[in-house]
Amino acid sequence: MASLLPREQLEEALRGHDADYVEARLDDTVTNRVVYRGRDLEEIGRTRSFGGNVRALVGGGWGFVSFNDPSDLRIRVEQAVSQARMVGGEPVRLAGVKPVVDAVPLTVGKDPRPLPLAAKKGLLDQYNEIVWSTPRIASSNIVYSDAHKRVTFASSEGSFLQQERIDVVARIAATGRKDGDVQQASLSLGALNDYAWFESLHDQVRGLAKRAVELLDATYVKGGTYPVVLDPVLAGVFCHEAFGHLSESDHIYENERLKELMVLGRRFGQPILNIVDGAAIPGLRGSYAYDDEGVAARRTDLIRDGVLVGRLHSRETAGKMGESPSGNARALDYRFPPIVRMTNTVIEPGDLTFEQLIADIKEGVYARNWFGGTTSMEMFTFSAGEAFMIRNGRVAELVRPVKLSGNVFTTLMNIDAIGDDLGYNQGGGCGKQGQMPLPVSNGSPHIRIRECVVGER
Amino acid sequence: MTEHTINLARRGGAEQAEVFAAETEETPVLFEANRLKQVNRRQTSGLALRVVKDGRIGFAATTRADGVDELVAAALEAAPFGPEAKFDFPPSDTYPSVDVFDPAVDEVSVDRMAHLGQSLIDALRREEAELVCEGRVRKAVQTVTCLNSSGGRFSYRRSVFTVSVGGTLVRGTDMLFVGDGDSSCRPLLDTKAIEESVARQLRYARTTAAAPSGEVPVIFTPLGVAGALVAPLVMAFSGRTVYQGQSPLVGCLGKEMYDRRCSLWDDATVPFRPPSRICDDEGVSSRRLALVEDGVVRSFLYDLQTAGLAGATSTGSAGRSGSGPPAVSPSCLVVAEGDTPLADMLKDVKEGLLVEELMGAGQGNVLGGDFSGNVLLGYKIERGEVVGRVKDAVVAGNVHRALRDLVAIGSEARWVGGALYTPPLYFPRLSVASKS
Structure with a gap:
């Protein structure tokens, strides 16, 4: 790809300021979006978003300036430097990294960009028709988008990077209705740099519509504490929500009490529990070569054999905590400074088959698929898209979707068995400090939680 | 630029066209770990274009100044596949005068903003020395211009000033989160109310109390109403969900659906509130629209396209978020205040909850009006007194049913987040599930 501004121009603008560090980032994104609500196409169109920012560090403070018009870049840098100077305070020391000059080539599977809008809409028509041909369906909702993003990054330390990516995502939901009762089933899917998967969802959509209707006849689970088995999608969301956010160092690095709580070497789970995060795990929604501070992506062990061994860093948090930067500083787009974020967060597989996981459960819940989730760091709550009872070691009747809730620390300790499979959820977008949806993926095998509070909605 | 774009679209075969341009200049000043951390400045400008060609709508947006072609x-290109247009863009109108711009906002210096945020954080830390605070003081000026091929044209400026603060108190694995804020079109230079609100949260949460379980009386503070009840309620009043048959209020116009003391307005004419405006984002005049009057459902919210589909009239409720096309959205929501002071509500409760924030409240069947969430910030009421913070309890209910059965509506209404004006609400029984 071509640089979004000539390299000389960027470097010239960053040179010779009275600042500890200065960087500029530009991005240019073209997004195609098609939305169906019910039988009607609600929205179809294209958005082009181009802009840039400058971030400057002087002493203990940051100045950040963002803009759509990249002319007068040098003046923007001066503005950011003078803003940073206003902050003052104890000096910030960024963890050192080697400056990198690189242009990362884009490797695309099936490319959505040359395809006519008619082809994409045609597929959505087919999927919507499948939903509506299912009896007792009351409504449907399909959102498709593909976004091609190109980013150019330059820093006063000499880094100059060019990267691009294509995010293809779809969310498909079907609503069933019987009398006054309404039930919804949904799918959130996505992939990095590939459109092919979106062309073959017919069976999944059929299953989804069927599920929305079946739920109308399902009963509620009786609220209480159960052994719970999570499928890879839901286990991945659990791991992201319940543990992942705690491992983001910007929550911790200036809070002495949280530092004590998140001290390396502390036991968080049973010896079977291993969790990693890394943008260097290739081909997933959270994958990239360099983060938005120009730090090369890597793979970070967070929990090894149940013990906290690592965390996610920006250059600032790593510098302050005396650890190495992990390549996790990410910005949603040019309007935002990078903050510490997850990438691909994975619970590593164990050695139990699904049958073995559920074999000695007399009465429990098998919760599948993701509907939503949130955490306060101490407490979590997340919703399954579908759920079954487990009775006497077997998957039994379908029940209405459940909500799982509890204390993060207790629940992580309660993970007592881990399956031998591995599945990824690539349809999610993570939100933090107003930056949403940031592409991430979660991966996990089936996992068992010894006891978990299950609510009926 | 806007006129040129309309002409280009007409030349390209569009029967109708509309250009919406927004320019924003904002300065957020951010605090982390009790101190000033970052001074930002963000300039954004964008153009959004809607065309109607062969009767169908196409949409596109750009932030590139050179991207008009x-x-x-x-x-x-999108129009042939787009939805059939059920409206004409409105010609020029005489709009009401709605004050949303105060030049004093832009005149507040960054130093002043830094000082304002720091003194708020310092005051809270005098209340609780171990509190770790983050905060944000932000000023912004936005210019909106819209032009359409029917001769419609409007333009206005809006200023916004926001102050918000959040504090975390960690003890072992126990974490307490407190916070509040406000937003206005005028400078908010007095943060006393925010300070008092957070100080009260800290006071109430000083000790922990066992959560009640079962069907118990629950009082929602204005923050609690904003966080848990408003989203499922307002969704039911969207003309779009009504038209699609997904709202529980389908067929309920003119019917008494809620307690007679309940009234709710969508009011885009409240002076100096950030969602206020002379007209909506399609150029339809702003008004004070009764959604519920004395418990009776009076109106739903419509934009032009939804009104066209439903055979209704636009209520001036088209809003745009980011660079997207207009969609039905509320402006300022105003819940009528009642006559019961919070102190009297508390006195009335033998055993119950006072809720400030539910976590995950929007995850359930929001369309049907359900809310359910873990109490992130809430307190136990025992024999008329707040006796401590409650943890690990899930409050659940249905907003439409709950508003039919109210004990009292509070007399102390306030603005929450600049867009909602609401009193506390006191429900006789809601489901609370807790570990105990």
């Missing part, structure tokens, strides 16, 4: 081409 591309913008027009993209909208015209």
Whole structure:
């Protein structure tokens, strides 16, 4: 790809300021979006978003300036430097990294960009028709988008990077209705740099519509504490929500009490529990070569054999905590400074088959698929898209979707068995400090939680 | 630029066209770990184009100043696949005068903003020395211009000033989160109310109390109403969900659905509140629209397209978020205050909850009006007194049913987040599930 501004121009603008560090980032994104609500196409169109920012560090403070018009870049840098100077305070020391000059080539599977809008809409028509041909369906909702993003990054330390990516995502939901009762089933899917998967969802959509209707006849689970088995999608969301956010160092690095709580070497789970995060795990929604501070992506062990061994860093948090930067500083787009974020967060597989996981459960819940989730760091709550009872070691009747809730620390300790499979959820977008949806993926095998509070909605 | 874009679209075969341009200049000043951390400045400008060609709508948006040709081409390319247009863009109108701009906002210096945030954080830390605070003081000026092929044209300026603060108190694995804020079109230079609100949260949460379980009386503070009840309620009043048959209020116009003391307005004419405006984002005049009056459902919210589909009239409720096309959205929501002071509500409760924030409240069947969430910040009421913070309890209910059965509506209404004005609400029984 071509640089979004000539390299000389960027470097010239960053040179010779009275600042500890200065960087500029530009991005240019073209997004195609098609939305169906019910039988009607609600929205179809294209958005082009181009802009840039400058971030400057002087002493203990940051100045950040963002803009759509990249002319007068040098003046923007001066503005950011003078803003940073206003902050003052104890000096910030960024963890050192080697400056990198690189242009990362884009490797695309099936490319959505040359395809006519008619082809994409045609597929959505087919999927919507499948939903509506299912009896007792009351409504449907399909959102498709593909976004091609190109980013150019330059820093006063000499880094100059060019990267691009294509995010293809779809969310498909079907609503069933019987009398006054309404039930919804949904799918959130996505992939990095590939459109092919979106062309073959017919069976999944059929299953989804069927599920929305079946739920109308399902009963509620009786609220209480159960052994719970999570499928890879839901286990991945659990791991992201319940543990992942705690491992983001910007929550911790200036809070002495949280530092004590998140001290390396502390036991968080049973010896079977291993969790990693890394943008260097290739081909997933959270994958990239360099983060938005120009730090090369890597793979970070967070929990090894149940013990906290690592965390996610920006250059600032790593510098302050005396650890190495992990390549996790990410910005949603040019309007935002990078903050510490997850990438691909994975619970590593164990050695139990699904049958073995559920074999000695007399009465429990098998919760599948993701509907939503949130955490306060101490407490979590997340919703399954579908759920079954487990009775006497077997998957039994379908029940209405459940909500799982509890204390993060207790629940992580309660993970007592881990399956031998591995599945990824690539349809999610993570939100933090107003930056949403940031592409991430979660991966996990089936996992068992010894006891978990299950609510009926 | 806007006129040129309309002409290009017409030349490309569009029967109708509309250009919406927004320019924003904002300065957020951010605090982390009790101190000033970052001074930002953000300039954004963008153009959004809607065309109607052969009766169908195409949409495109760009932030590139040199991207007009591309913008027009993209909208015209989308139009053949777009929804059938059920409206004409409105010609010029005489709009009401609604004050949303105060030049004093932009005149507040960054130093002053830094000082304002720091003194708020310092005051809270005098209340609780171990509190770790983050905060944000932000000023912004936005210019909106819209032009359409029917001769419609409007333009206005809006200023916004926001102050918000959040504090975390960690003890072992126990974490307490407190916070509040406000937003206005005028400078908010007095943060006393925010300070008092957070100080009260800290006071109430000083000790922990066992959560009640079962069907118990629950009082929602204005923050609690904003966080848990408003989203499922307002969704039911969207003309779009009503038209699609997904709202529980389908067929309920003119019917008494809620307690007679309940009244709710969508009011885009409240002076100096950030969502206020002379007209909506399609150029339809702003008004004070009764959604519920004395418990009776009076109106739903419509934009032009939804009104056209439903055989209704636009209520001036088209809003745009980011660079997207207009969609039905509320402006300022105003819940009528009642006559019961919070102190009297508390006195009335033998055993119950006072809720400030539910976590995950929007995850359930929001469309049907359900809310359910873990109490992130809430307190136990025992024999008329707040006796401590409650943890690990899930409050659940249905907002439409709950508003039929109210004990009292509070007399102390306040603005929450600049867009909602609400009193506390006191429900006789809601389901609370807790570990105990």
